[in-house]
Amino acid sequence: MSNTIFAKIAAGEIPADIVYEDEEIVAFRDVNPQAPVHILIIPRLPIATLNDLTAEHAPLVGRMLHLAAELAKQEGIAEAGYRTVFNCNAAGGQTVYHLHLHLIGGRPLQWPPG
Amino acid sequence: MSNTIFAKIAAGEIPADIVYEDEEIVAFRDVNPQAPVHILIIPRLPIATLNDLTAEHAPLVGRMLHLAAELAKQEGIAEAGYRTVFNCNAAGGQTVYHLHLHLIGGRPLQWPPG
Numbered sequence: 634m635s636n637t638i639f640a641k642i643a644a645g646e647i648p649a650d651i652v653y654e655d656e657e658i659v660a661f662r663d664v665n666p667q668a669p670v671h672i673l674i675i676p677r678l679p680i681a682t683l684n685d686l687t688a689e690h691a692p693l694v695g696r697m698l699h700l701a702a703e704l705a706k707q708e709g710i711a712e713a714g715y716r717t718v719f720n721c722n723a724a725g726g727q728t729v730y731h732l733h734l735h736l737i738g739g740r741p742l743q744w745p746p747g
Numbered sequence: 748m749s750n751t752i753f754a755k756i757a758a759g760e761i762p763a764d765i766v767y768e769d770e771e772i773v774a775f776r777d778v779n780p781q782a783p784v785h786i787l788i789i790p791r792l793p794i795a796t797l798n799d800l801t802a803e804h805a806p807l808v809g810r811m812l813h814l815a816a817e818l819a820k821q822e823g824i825a826e827a828g829y830r831t832v833f834n835c836n837a838a839g840g841q842t843v844y845h846l847h848l849h850l851i852g853g854r855p856l857q858w859p860p861g
Binding site: 667683693696702705712713715721722724727735740742747 | 781782797798800801802804805806807808809810812813815816819820824825826827828829830831832833834835836837838839840841849851852854855856857858859860861
């Protein structure tokens, strides 16, 4: 069982601005957006970090990336461009230990990415 | 057919510091590293951008993420932490139009990610 805020959002126990959900994945707007579009995409499965991925998770994680691209099209940022980011552990900037993919766009993004 | 520098690296036509390869994926060190560890993970399949993903690509893209986590462990940065990034199109900072995942770590990464 997972007690993180993202698990509670996925379970409907905490409100969020949800933009997509299905039986495996939930996507909602980041409450501290770093760009005009900033959406978080999470699996319902409580995987803590990228380090916890197994080969069996690959199709699910790939679906999260495909969904990011679909949401970028819906948000009107696909052609101009956008960035997707997974942070792992403290030096990577991870603050919630439920796997989440950041979809960020709507402004030019700088390099390096952090 | 793809004429990008990354397709040529995958084909063995241009040298690179390759850290992993199999029948589907090649990983090599970025020639302009933004951190002590900066590895690029690409599919052999010439997918130009995230916008070009289809549902059929999900397992392959998921394998790229799982490989990133495995390489982070090999590089000794998994516990401290790291970041993975896909850039899509110009505003996302994409410069080579062959899908590639950045694995970046070995220093604390800042927020926002660009």
